[in-house]
Amino acid sequence: MARLDDRVVIVTGAARGMGANHARRLVGEGARVVLTDVDAEAGAKLAAELGGGAAFVEHDVSREAEWDRVIATARETFGSLQGLVNNAGLLRRERIEDESPEAFERLLQVNLMGTWWGIRKAAPLLREAGGGSIVNISSTAGLKGYPGLSSYMTSKWAVRGLTKAAALELGPEGIRVNSVHPGGIEDTGMFGGSGATPEQKAQAAARIPMGRNGRPDDISDMVIFLLSDASSYVNGAELVVDGGSIL
Template identity: 35%
Template structure:
């Protein structure tokens, strides 16, 4: 097998009249938490691969700016994933305006950094509602149409907290660990009907939020880098490109996986 660059793969596809397996032309992707950070990066990468993307969040101004930064393949829709009963109506609205949804990326979430003994039941429940129940509600709402189409892709954005213990984030860890179980259960139920279900577990990624947090805690930054074999933080586009792969025909036989995008942090010592 010859060695290929990304350009080489595309060239080979063209020479052999194969559709490039990493293209997403004709797909419609709904991305929650799409206005900033990883959601926006995934939107950019999916649109670059040819998909139409609908960025979802609670702040219209941020979503509009994000969609404009991506270009004509992007639009936005305001929705609060905590409003569980509104999920079916929201999905119907998106499909009425844009057509069948073929990709749903459950990325919206909130963070809570607090010792376990100080985390109240209300705080714990709020984190679980946003991550777990919000993702389930949207997945449940979009799945029937995907079943009728005989194809679709559900993607959950998990975390390193899904894979190993991190102090002071008990509610967040519980929520992201629940994603792992949801992915495996949904994959067994939905994959026979053509719907693939996967997750990405990002490592430490260079975002505005992480930059501010680590700039104030150099010891934590050094600890992270010391246990990451690649010795650096990832970029948001690293997660975006992984999302393109998992949602593309290149991953047509991939379902039920949790893909770390972490520079090796989850296997480093």
């Protein structure tokens, strides 16, 4: 028996990067997965590759009405919902004095409000299933400071706080809510994608106690743990997966 047999899970931002890896790995663990993303072409292609255990919905996480379509797909295509991975995110490097108010607000709309909508919209279906697990992807930038990342840091610290509030409110109903804090993960959009040179990757790795950068599978392993029964008493926790980079 696989670790996520009989579970239905929504993964946002699943067209590429870590979200795509989570979707692939979750299907491999027996889950049926609703993949969502603003990138309809890549998202639909991946869902088709994953077969009958996957469905794709074009979805901007900052829009309430689009969340309703995602939830309806989980219910109508797979019949229930046991998990949600709030993974979609944006990053911008800009100093506070240079970033426009519109750009700052848009980043919060996606990274923070997108997570907030996800919790609100998924909770009724998770409740109906008798409980479930919500995994909010924050960052080490939700635990410490990095220069030039004010909007991103603000959003990721807020996701960490929102996770605690949701864990307190939903825990009594058997819905666990935890935050994951990845360090720098190679082969993702936020790490420079395939554009990062071997020298840049080596420089980043040299600063990490484990001697290497993170890989998408490092985070997928944690997400699978949090969605599975192996974490049934883990609620409101901050799971740092960074090779010790913030020590």
